[in-house]
Amino acid sequence: MIHASVIGAMANSPLVELSRVCAALGLQGRILAKLDYLLPGFSKKDRAARAIIEAARANGSLAPGQTVVELTSGNMGTGLAIVCGVLGHPFVAVMSAGNSIERARMMRALGAEVTIVPQAKGSKPGEVSGADLALVDDAAQRLTVERGAFRADQFGHKGNPDAHESGTAPEIWAQSNGEITAFCDFAGSGGTLGGAARFFARHGVRCYVVEPDGARALAEGSARYPDHPIQGGGYAMPDLAHLREAPVTGHLAVTGGQARDHARLLARTEGIFAGYSSGANLAAAAELLRGPELGGCVAIVMCDSGLKYLSTDLWE
Structure with missing residues (x-):
């Protein structure tokens, strides 16, 4: 096939x-x-990335060429970078500094813009807490508004x-x-x-x-x-x-x-x-x-x- x-x-x-x-x-x-x-x-996040983008394009919530923004530990972002790259959508990944550097490098190689958010006070490199994720979510929300973007929202979509x-x-x-x-x-x-x-x-x-x-x-x-x-x-x-x-x-x-x-x-x-x-x-x-x-x-x-x-x- x-x-x-x-x-x-x-x-x-x-x-x-x-x-x-x-x-x-x-x-x-x-x-x-x-x-x-x-x-x-x-x-495994490839599956969700594909489903979210295809559904959004089908129902009109994602317009042709519109930017996509999402918080990610790196896996959802990688899937979205691939899908968005193929379908012609700029993609901005928002990730905690606590995630491994390989993830950010892979997303950038796939054409994504990667925004790294510093960890919350007291957090450890290599360990992403709920407080860290909240900071990433705040940054993703801000970028979604600034770019007039579609938020992929893996936690809600x-x-x-x-x-x-x-x-x-x-x-x-x-x-x-x-x-x-x-x-x-x-x-x-x-x-x-x-x-x-x-x-x-x-x-x-x-x-x-x-x-x-x-x-x-x-x-x-x-x-x-x-x-x-x-x-x-x-x-x-x-x-x-x-x-x-x-x-x-x-x-x-x-x-x-x-x-x-x-x-x-x-x-x-x-x-x-x-x-x-x-x-x-x-x-x-x-x-x-x-x-x-x-x-x-x-x-x-x-x-x-x-x-x-x-x-x-x-x-x-």
Whole structure:
């Protein structure tokens, strides 16, 4: 099949069984990994970026040639940079200084204008807090007005969860021959889990929210210790629009160390070079197979590429 542009390749990523990981961890059951880090922007956010821009162009809220602005940890921005570049929209990415430099460099290489927002007082480089994200949001709102731009709004636009209800989840279901019993995902905007859960609930698949230990705002309503190295989520936001009505079975917590160790395990045993949130998803899936999903089949998403973390402590 020949696609008209690279946008057409933002779907149908492979599904791989992590049998070596399961053996190494002594798990009873199966883990299937959806390799969205192989999409053109090296992350699952390509799907949401495509859906949001295509929906906005279709309903007229995004005019031809109009600028697009969005806050991003780098993955949504990369997807938007690709889609906007192909479709002729200038794109401005607004990102915290706490995110890895590889993300900003990739977006600039793809033609995006990148605005870096200094972190909140007390924040640590490499760890983006809810306070940091609030500063990025303020800057994105200001730039949207100044540029007369369309705000992609990944935290609010329904195109985000819709992309996973109509794409990610049905792909996993078909590729697994309907054998999965559970799905879990690290919560950033909540779009992946919110959309996937709507599809999976119709097939009896149980879905779980994954958050950083100490920043379990969705599970507990507050964050005791919001600092963690898992970029792209875990912002200690107690209310995510995409998860408000999602049919969620339960909540799981992982530490930054667990996410790091499991990402390294993926690389060593399965040859999957993914990032922190992918490690968090694997750690959570292993916890499920040791507990409520013992003997089951858990699906997870490999959210982004390990190449985006070479400047961090993930690969030291």
